[in-house]
Amino acid sequence: MAEEREIAEAMISEIHKKITDAFDVFDHEYNKTVDVREIGTIIRSLGCCPSEGELHDILAEIEDEEPTGYINFDRFLPTMTKVLMERRYRPIPEDVLLQAFEVLDQEKKGYLTPEQLTKFMSEEGEPFTQEEMEEMLSAAVDPDKNVILYKDYVTMMAVEAP
Secondary structure, eight states: OHHHHHHHHHHHHHHHHHHHHHHHHHOTTSSSEEEGGGHHHHHHHTTOOOOHHHHHHHHHHHSOSSOOSEEEHHHHHHHHHHHHHTTOSOOOOHHHHHHHHHHHOTTOOSOBOHHHHHHHHHHSSSOOOHHHHHHHHHHHEETTTTEEOHHHHHHHHHHHOO
C-alpha cells in the first residue's frame, strides 16, 4: 500500500515538474503568470491536443473571475495535473490521420495540392486561420513537387508529437 502511494506521489511530482517547466518558458516576468494567449501553446507542448472549444473550457476553468489577460500558475497547475493524469486531449494516432488524408485524396494519388488542403482546412470543422495555414503548409508541402505527400507528413507529425 505504501509502495503504491510512493509511486503515485512520484508520478504526480514528475507531472508537476513537466507543467512547471512548460509554464516557466512563457513566464517572462518570473512572476508565476503568463499571457492567456500562450496557454494553448503550453498545453500543446505537454502533449495535449485540445480543440479550440476544449481550450476555451480549460481557460474558463482557470481564469480569474475578472479576466486580466494573464493566467496564474497556481490556477493552472491543478487543472493541468488533472488533464495529464486523465490523459485527456491525446493526439490522434498516425493511422487515423492517414485515413483522414486518404478520404480527402479521392483520386488516390498519394498527395494533395496546397490548394486542396487549404480548402479543406479553412472550410471544414474548426477552420484554420491564415497564419495557421501558412505555418502548416510550410512544413507539409514538398518543395520540389509543390504537393503534400501526406504519408510522409503524417509520419513527421507523429514523430514530433511528445
